[in-house]
Amino acid sequence: MTEPLVRIRGLGKSFGPTRVLEGVDLDVGRGEAVVVIGPSGSGKTTLLRCINVLETYDEGSIQVDGVEVGYDGPPGPGRRPRRDGELARIRADIGMVFQLFNLFPHLTALENVMLGLTRVRGMPKAEARARAEHWLARVGLSDRMSNLPGQLSGGQQQRVGIARAVAMEPKVLLLDEITSALDPELVGEVLSAVQQLARDGMTMVVVTHEMTFARDVGTRIVFMDAARVVAEGTPREILVEPRHERLRSFLARIEMKGH
Amino acid sequence: MIDFALRTLPFLWDGLLVTLHVSAVVLVVSLVLGVAAGVGFAYGPLWVRAPLRLCSDVLRGTPLLVLIFCVYYLLPFAGLNLQPFPAAVIALSAFKAAHVAEIARGAISSIAPGQSDAGKAIGLTFAQRLAWVVFPQALRRFLPPWVNSVTDTVKGSSLVSLVGIVDLMLAAQQVIGRTYEPLPVYVLAALMYFAINYALSVASRRLEARFAYIRE
Numbered sequence: 001m002t003e004p005l006v007r008i009r010g011l012g013k014s015f016g017p018t019r020v021l022e023g024v025d026l027d028v029g030r031g032e033a034v035v036v037i038g039p040s041g042s043g044k045t046t047l048l049r050c051i052n053v054l055e056t057y058d059e060g061s062i063q064v065d066g067v068e069v070g071y072d073g074p075p076g077p078g079r080r081p082r083r084d085g086e087l088a089r090i091r092a093d094i095g096m097v098f099q100l101f102n103l104f105p106h107l108t109a110l111e112n113v114m115l116g117l118t119r120v121r122g123m124p125k126a127e128a129r130a131r132a133e134h135w136l137a138r139v140g141l142s143d144r145m146s147n148l149p150g151q152l153s154g155g156q157q158q159r160v161g162i163a164r165a166v167a168m169e170p171k172v173l174l175l176d177e178i179t180s181a182l183d184p185e186l187v188g189e190v191l192s193a194v195q196q197l198a199r200d201g202m203t204m205v206v207v208t209h210e211m212t213f214a215r216d217v218g219t220r221i222v223f224m225d226a227a228r229v230v231a232e233g234t235p236r237e238i239l240v241e242p243r244h245e246r247l248r249s250f251l252a253r254i255e256m257k258g259h
Numbered sequence: 260m261i262d263f264a265l266r267t268l269p270f271l272w273d274g275l276l277v278t279l280h281v282s283a284v285v286l287v288v289s290l291v292l293g294v295a296a297g298v299g300f301a302y303g304p305l306w307v308r309a310p311l312r313l314c315s316d317v318l319r320g321t322p323l324l325v326l327i328f329c330v331y332y333l334l335p336f337a338g339l340n341l342q343p344f345p346a347a348v349i350a351l352s353a354f355k356a357a358h359v360a361e362i363a364r365g366a367i368s369s370i371a372p373g374q375s376d377a378g379k380a381i382g383l384t385f386a387q388r389l390a391w392v393v394f395p396q397a398l399r400r401f402l403p404p405w406v407n408s409v410t411d412t413v414k415g416s417s418l419v420s421l422v423g424i425v426d427l428m429l430a431a432q433q434v435i436g437r438t439y440e441p442l443p444v445y446v447l448a449a450l451m452y453f454a455i456n457y458a459l460s461v462a463s464r465r466l467e468a469r470f471a472y473i474r475e
Contacts, residue, residue, distance in 0.1 A: 052380060054376050054379060054380070085384055089382065091380060092381065096377075100373055102373035102377035104396075116382060119383060164377075
């Protein structure tokens, strides 16, 4: 088996006295779409945010393409948290799409996508513009490029968010409950954009409450509860034939909400 | 009356230039120091924030005149003899910088944390996030209170006359001392202060309109 693109071992983190991550192990291979599900407060969003070090982690290791992301070396005494400049270089290769979009409200859709290309990748303006236009077209926003985020619907904003992340051509894409803040009728357009990316072989780690999305996009599903990974398997193993007790009751609660 | 005003004008004019000079230097110095301190307030660790908090509270809690006198009359005891002009400019700048720091802190803190997250996620460094993500958005909230504080600076600069700098205020008093005609001279000086501050207000409204592009 080839080396996994994302390799997480013994990950632990506390917020004060609360353990939010406890001994988490996870491998994400190239081209895989790993979907993390679980009740709120189970640590799944924190896990995702640790991968690009929006949250620091206290114990264990996260490697992306062989590089420890949060520290200058493997677990052990004396390892040093990475500095801002090192983190910036690492994060440039890890894309992220946010629940609340987090578009830059003072920039147009096109400028939102171009910012990282010009300032981080050092691309000439014309080249960055061409690449941004390409990705905005891919998510169906050719006619909205010069709009400010405030002039776009939630679904359109989130598709700009996706274009902004993938235009950087990241090694892995992190999706943090990207449809939770959307009106139900706008969820479809965002999910189909992501499905397209998955088909094209983008490596993804997805946190979601959309079980249909988990089933359709996920090559593997991870169930987290109370800071730990409780169950892991194919969509079929996890969603159709759940064996673990807590997983079954979680799925039952989700079903009752009328999925 | 008009004739009298015309004859006093050259004296007041020199004072006006000094007032503008003091105000301009204080404005630039306090802007640079204040924004840097505001960034420290918003993002710094405790060992940065705590001393900043102390400095800011002391400076803002002390009357400006007392600050000017402290720098001019007390620093010599510490072996630092300053001329009136630098002494007054240092006192005014420190006072203003504390105010600018609070304004900058408020403006920066009003930007949602998700904006910094998004900047980090595309690989921007801290300085780049400030330059391209945070400052452009914070500017709109920074400008109105900052222009207020600039007009305060121009008015507050009249206190430098008390350490013997011949600014607009002291120039007016000198003219009065020779002519014994306080009313027209004070009115003329007041009009000059008003003209400066009114121009600043107009400029700020234009700026605010220009930067009001963000729809919430």
